[in-house]
Amino acid sequence: QQQVKQSPQSLIVQKGGIPIINCAYENTAFDYFPWYQQFPGKGPALLIAIRPDVSEKKEGRFTISFNKSAKQFSLHIMDSQPGDSATYFCAATAGGGNKLTFGTGTQLKVEL
Amino acid sequence: NAGVMQNPRHLVRRRGQEARLRCSPMKGHSHVYWYRQLPEEGLKFMVYLQKENIIDESGMPKERFSAEFPKEGPSILRIQQVVRGDSAAYFCASSQGNQPQHFGDGTRLSIL
Numbered sequence: 001q002q003q004v005k006q007s008p009q010s011l012i013v014q015k016g017g018i019p020i021i022n023c024a025y026e027n028t029a030f031d032y033f034p035w036y037q038q039f040p041g042k043g044p045a046l047l048i049a050i051r052p053d054v055s056e057k058k059e060g061r062f063t064i065s066f067n068k069s070a071k072q073f074s075l076h077i078m079d080s081q082p083g084d085s086a087t088y089f090c091a092a093t094a095g096g097g098n099k100l101t102f103g104t105g106t107q108l109k110v111e112l
Numbered sequence: 113n114a115g116v117m118q119n120p121r122h123l124v125r126r127r128g129q130e131a132r133l134r135c136s137p138m139k140g141h142s143h144v145y146w147y148r149q150l151p152e153e154g155l156k157f158m159v160y161l162q163k164e165n166i167i168d169e170s171g172m173p174k175e176r177f178s179a180e181f182p183k184e185g186p187s188i189l190r191i192q193q194v195v196r197g198d199s200a201a202y203f204c205a206s207s208q209g210n211q212p213q214h215f216g217d218g219t220r221l222s223i224l
Binding site (some may be wrong): 006034036041042043044045046049087098099100101102103104105 | 116160168203205
């Protein structure tokens, strides 16, 4: 009930490509869906987040698409750059000030 | 530096010793969360605390693990009688109310 499933496990794209990372959840109580970016040796950094009352949110080159009926959400990175190479985690939480349930992560590599 | 501060960054212990991990939240944040990350895995929630109170400890192992967030000073995650399976990266996050969680860079715990 608390699980968040993330795919793919790893992804390689060329510079300028649009990597897409997908997540699915089961718990309908989840109401906040952040994405985190993590570089080796560092903690996760909040990238962008969405609530289920909107279907899409854009911040710079990062876009979240949200499908409430399918209980799925995805991250798109426009015009990807080698500096975007990192591990990306989707997460979900129910209610404010509550624990995050994380996906298993996607290792993204952007090649020149 | 106004970010979440964790220390030590690396900690080596022998089996049976105690490990104490410290976390100073961001200025103005009164909510602290601890997560554990095993290699190649996502973060798993352990415990959520507010000043002097444990709010949710549903992710904490039943034995050997404890956490506190005193009125003054950092939050402490304490692991007694460590075993090899405790080797992991431990991340602390902080937030203010319903606001997003911000993570520190973690403590890498190695058990010899």
